[in-house]
Amino acid sequence: MPLYGYHCADCDKDSELLMRASDVAVCPHCGSQKMDRLMSRTVAEGPSKGIIKSWRAQASREGHMSNFNKSERGGS
Numbered sequence: 001m002p003l004y005g006y007h008c009a010d011c012d013k014d015s016e017l018l019m020r021a022s023d024v025a026v027c028p029h030c031g032s033q034k035m036d037r038l039m040s041r042t043v044a045e046g047p048s049k050g051i052i053k054s055w056r057a058q059a060s061r062e063g064h065m066s067n068f069n070k071s072e073r074g075g076s
């Protein structure tokens with residue numbers, strides 16, 4: 001799944017969202033769908049720790065932890 005950076009027009013916060021093709025971007029802070037995609041910026045910087053944590057939680061639920069390298073799984 002591609003990772004996209006979005007800027008919320010309602011609460012003025014930037015977010016990184018994992019988007020499937022059919023997904024609609026929704027702000028995790030306020031729930032708005034007024035999300036402007038930020039081209040490549042957040043991807044170049046790499047995902048934030050919060051995003052990695054959410055990926056890890058999702059992967060754990062879905063049972064494919066092998067998507068993550070050792071340091072990402074290790075936490076802290």
Ligand SMILES: [Zn+2]
Pocket residue numbers: 008009010011012013027028029030031032
């Ligand atoms: Zn928002």
